Amino acid sequence: xxxxxxxxxxxxxxxxxxxxxxxxxxxxxxxxxxxxxxxxxxxxxxxxxxxxxxxxxxxxxxxxxxxxxxxxxxxxxxxxxxxxxxxxxxxxxxxxxxxxxxxxxxxxxxxxxxxxxxxxxxxxxxxxxxxxxxxxxxxxxxxxxxxxxxxxxx
Ligand code: HEC
Numbered sequence: 368x369x370x371x372x373x374x375x376x377x378x379x380x381x382x383x384x385x386x387x388x389x390x391x392x393x394x395x396x397x398x399x400x401x402x403x404x405x406x407x408x409x410x411x412x413x414x415x416x417x418x419x420x421x422x423x424x425x426x427x428x429x430x431x432x433x434x435x436x437x438x439x440x441x442x443x444x445x446x447x448x449x450x451x452x453x454x455x456x457x458x459x460x461x462x463x464x465x466x467x468x469x470x471x472x473x474x475x476x477x478x479x480x481x482x483x484x485x486x487x488x489x490x491x492x493x494x495x496x497x498x499x500x501x502x503x504x505x506x507x508x509x510x511x512x513x514x515x516x517x518x519x520x521x
Contacts, residue, residue, distance in 0.1 A: 381479060422513025430511040431518075433502070440518050446497065452476050452519040457492070468494030478512050485511065 437445035447460040454477070458470035472492050474480050483491045485502045502508045 381477070422509040422511075422516075424510065424513040424517050427510035427512070427514025428518070430502070430507050431514055434499075434511075437497075437499070449515060449519045451521050452481075453478075453516055466492075466494055466496040468492050469496075478516065481512050481515065482508055 434446070434449075438447070438449055440449045442448055443460060443463050447463040447465070454475065457472045457474035457476060457480075458465040469492055474484075474492070480491070485508050487501050488495050488497045488499055502511060
């Protein structure tokens with residue numbers, strides 16, 4: 368499968384899974400919760416296999432060299448630490464001097480938002496003070512995001 372459709376598929380699935388999870392938690396006490404849980408499990412299964420095919424984390428670690436001038440996983444540098452990035456609200460590392468634009472962006476970091484941000488930081492967050500033009504190649508971004516997802520886990 369060409370890289371782009373596979374990724375698009377994975378992103379679509381991810382959105383669907385998130386929606387189902389939300390519905391599942393809101394309707395936990397209802398009689399439909401069992402079938403929703405089963406559907407969620409099935410989608411999660413499809414999701415993780417789509418995911419595994421999608422990004423090469425080992426290659427992504429090398430691409431992270433482009434970020435390492437300003438970022439590290441564990442420590443704040445010119446840019447904020449990336450530890451715990453997935454599921455974190457943008458602009459929320461305590462004590463890091465973010466731009467107002469980042470703090471007010473309303474983003475919660477996941478693979479789809481990171482893909483948008485890394486395509487064009489200023490496109491997604493106009494007024495961000497990240498001094499970085501982006502990662503133009505979709506395969507590079509997918510690999511980088513796969514690496515980040517592993518490396519930033521708490
Ligand atoms: C020249 C320095 C620099 C480079 C290179 C750089 N960044 Fe950043 N990054 C920053 C700064 C500064 C911020 C804070 C931006 C703001 O507050 O508007 C930031 C913010 C971010 C955020 C938001 C984090 C949060 O806590 O909300 C992410 C995600 C991010 N960078 C990822 C990357 C990745 C991935 C790369 C490499 C492909 C990269 N950055 C390269 C300086 C940099």
